Amino acid sequence: MECIFGIDVSKATANVSILVNETFIKEFKIENNNPGYQTLENELNGFTEPQIIFESTGVYSRSLRAYLQRNNWQYTEINPLKSKIDMASFRHDKTDALDARGLALAMKKQHYKPTYQQDPAYSELHDLERTYQDYNEDVVRAKNRLHKALQLTFPELEHVLSKTDGVLYWHLVERFAHPALVLKYDATELANQVLDATPKNMGIKRALKIANRLLELAERCASSVPVNAHAVRATMYFATEVERLDGLKNAIITEMEETAKGLEEVKYILSFPGIGIKTTMCLLGEVGDLRRFHSANAVNRYIGIDLVRYESGDHKMKRGISKRGNAYARKILYRAIMNIVSAARYQPSNVSVYYQNKKQSAPTKRTKLITIAAIGRLIRTLYHLVINNDYFDPKTSLAGQ
Structure with a gap:
């Protein structure tokens, strides 16, 4: 006896159709929570080696997948594009109940293999990677805002180092967002400020070179705003925000390394x-x-x-x-x-x-x-x-x- 559970998963609920041989013997709806999954469990236990099929619907299907994995049920998680193609010959109207039926019929016709169940570490890596990408997008936005703010306060500062990236550059922007904040120091005092701004070891010779470059750029700059303007404070804030987000990105990679140790x-x-x-x-x-x-x-x-x-x-x-x-x-x-x-x-x-x-x-x-x-x-x-x-x-x- 062939038994197939077709499950159409939506945001908060799932429609289930049970196909036995050629006949749908039961259809019901569950909530995507523990009581709902217990109802599904009770139905699954009534059959020997039932086949389970549902579409991959992003975060909505994650809950059902996790439940089936925890309870050692084999399942087929199918790409929605493939299921749409395979169900095209017998699906005309579209409702959640009909989709559940269509999935069961597609399984009977196509005989899909059970989905390969990965180590849970891969799911954790996926979530971490997507968070990393979110942080990366935030960094890009913050850098664009920092660049825009600097055009008002001290645009020449972008040429103080070989690249407008890295902790040293962001610290220099935090301290010297306006040329007036540079010109109140002499070269030696500025060199000490540079040494204090970098988290790495730096020789006094390089620090003096950067200090002299800062003085040169500050004397050349014709700032659009005075030193006490809001734009100066905004520039400092964006530099701090870029550094913070970059630190979060590095922390995510470290956590991913720890998660992947067993792979x-x-x-x-x-x-x-x-x-x-x-x-x-x-x-x-x-x-x-x-x-x-x-x-x-x-x-x-x-x-x-x-x-x-x-x-x-x-x-x-x-x-x-x-x-x-x-x-x-x-x-x-x-x-x-x-x-x-x-x-x-x-x-x-x-x-x-x-x-x-x-x-x-x-x-x-x-x-x-x-x-x-x-x-x-x-x-x-x-x-x-x-x-x-x-x-x-x-x-x-x-x-x-």
């Missing part, structure tokens, strides 16, 4: 030249356990770099990537390629050589296209390392290049 693949991914701990943590947070994919091409589809083409009559559209997958993972891997190419000077790899060969053979080809192709090469390599529990070997990887 074997971390050391294999880190063995690839140009991939550091931050990239590894973020990638695992978005992609999860690579072993749950049946091939590297499946990973490509998951992150949305699988190629699609369109033909209609004589019209042929240029092939491109689907972009239907995980956008965060695409962004992480795109930046990873840039790091791999930068590291190639000292540690070349099959991916960096592939990237450089493509750039040389087709210099007019857009960098983005070449980078996407390199991402595909990187995914195949990382997938191989994780599946085979193997470290990256430069000699083996470069042998076929």
